Amino acid sequence: MPKIAVLPGDGIGPEVTDAAVAVLKRADEIFDLKLEFDYFDFGGAAIDAHGEPYPEATRRGVRAADATLLGAIGGPKWDGVPREIRAETGLLALRKDQGLFANLRPARVLEGLEDLSPLKPEIARGVDVLIVRELTGGIYFGEPRGMSEAEAWNTLRYSRPEVERVARVAFEAAAKRRNKLTSVEKANVLEVGEFWRRTVEEVAADWPQVELEHQYVDAMAMHLITHPADFDVVVTSNIFGDILSDLASVLPGSLGLLPSASLGEGTPLFEPVHGSAPDIAGRGLANPTAAILSAGMLATYALERPEVGTAIENAVAAALKRRRTPDLGGDASTAGFTEAVLESLAG
Numbered sequence: 094m095p096k097i098a099v100l101p102g103d104g105i106g107p108e109v110t111d112a113a114v115a116v117l118k119r120a121d122e123i124f125d126l127k128l129e130f131d132y133f134d135f136g137g138a139a140i141d142a143h144g145e146p147y148p149e150a151t152r153r154g155v156r157a158a159d160a161t162l163l164g165a166i167g168g169p170k171w172d173g174v175p176r177e178i179r180a181e182t183g184l185l186a187l188r189k190d191q192g193l194f195a196n197l198r199p200a201r202v203l204e205g206l207e208d209l210s211p212l213k214p215e216i217a218r219g220v221d222v223l224i225v226r227e228l229t230g231g232i233y234f235g236e237p238r239g240m241s242e243a244e245a246w247n248t249l250r251y252s253r254p255e256v257e258r259v260a261r262v263a264f265e266a267a268a269k270r271r272n273k274l275t276s277v278e279k280a281n282v283l284e285v286g287e288f289w290r291r292t293v294e295e296v297a298a299d300w301p302q303v304e305l306e307h308q309y310v311d312a313m314a315m316h317l318i319t320h321p322a323d324f325d326v327v328v329t330s331n332i333f334g335d336i337l338s339d340l341a342s343v344l345p346g347s348l349g350l351l352p353s354a355s356l357g358e359g360t361p362l363f364e365p366v367h368g369s370a371p372d373i374a375g376r377g378l379a380n381p382t383a384a385i386l387s388a389g390m391l392a393t394y395a396l397e398r399p400e401v402g403t404a405i406e407n408a409v410a411a412a413l414k415r416r417r418t419p420d421l422g423g424d425a426s427t428a429g430f431t432e433a434v435l436e437s438l439a440g
Contacts, residue, residue: 094127095396098158098360100135100151103180104369105379106164112381112431113162113388116405119435120392124401131158135187136166136180137369146183152190155360160395161187162388163364168371189229192358194255195262196226196334197390198366200321200341200351203410209346209421212318220321220344223270225263226334228355230255233331249285251330256292262356263328264300270325273304277313277329277337289330314340338366349380349420352387354394361395363387377426380418385409385434408437 099114101107114130121128133151134142142148146166155161167180176182187193202210202220210217235248260276267274276293278286290307297305308316310333316323317337321344329337342348351366365383373379386409393402412433417423425433 094129095159096129096131096157097391098151098154098161099130099132100155100161100163101132101138102135102164102166102369103137103170104165104168104371104374106136106166106369108164108374108377108379108427109365109381109384110162110164112427112434113384115431116385116408116434116438117162117388117391119438120388120401120405123404123438124398126392126396126398126401135163136183137168137171139183140171140174140178140180145178146180147186147190155187155191158360160391161191161360161362162391163362164384165365165367165369168369170371185233187362188355189234191360191362192229193355193362194227194229194357195259195355196228196338197262197266197354197356197394198224198226198334198338198341198351199390200224200338200344202345203406203413206345206410206413209350209413210344211346212321212344216319216321217344218322221270222317222321222324222341222344223266223326224334224338224341225259225266225326225328226338227251227255227259227329227331228334229331229357231331249283249332251285251289253292256289257296260293260296260328261299263326264296264303267303267326268300272302273306273325274300275306275308275313275324275327277308277310277327277333279310279333280307281309285330293328310337313337317341318343342366347380347420348383349418350382350386352383352385352390354387354390356394361391363391363395377428378419379427380420381427381431382409382413382418385431404438405434408434411437
């Protein structure tokens, strides 16, 4: 039986996670997945209960699972705690602990839902971009780092194996899609960017069918909004991927629509891209779409049941055509929208 470690987290995390679990349980009934769910504290909730964001019990639970489903973490309540035990530090530790070096963040404008995008319909139509973000290296982990009264410093550093392995994930994804890969860096001013570009070009020799292009990150930010349909798979560094994937949320219409999968050596992690939104927590206003789509990615990548992932995505698209949460201009509650997805999934 596949074991799913569920980390509801903070703010709206438990609400959207409940929605995603409900959809997975309905999919289990339909497709006979035989899923088993175990819940663990993580993030701010774990700080309150255990004094740290990623306690040992959670660490063991994640390692024993076949997949991890995460809600959202953090909030103003924990902003004053030392940096080494902040909720976000726990997330970085989880990724590093499990060796999750590749973060897949799709931004797709679903057919018939172009009206959700703030872009003109002719620009939004057909957009389907997959951003592959390096997740365990770069400036978020580089040493030395520190801060004094007079200055602060961080180090942007990448090794050849780090770039090669995330590039392979991106090339493999592109080969299964439209055979186009865009590598993003800042090679004109950063040695790390030049190194990244050269290494990606070396890896490209193993995928001659995939067209490779390079973009500077500043130009890419512009092109991603003005000509998003030109891109298929995008591979980039940790910090640039963080920024560009949030920017890509504009394409389908809301950060509440973007799921993600973090893959690598250990237990894969699936989570919505959005934050914990503590201002609307407990009010039934949260949009669970990204969490539900993350559950769909879990079915595709962790369970190796892509037909289940497709069924969940289709159910979400059908539900969005009938009911929408307030952030998308509708009046559906979190539970109401989830019920619409469950009804669509059941057929």
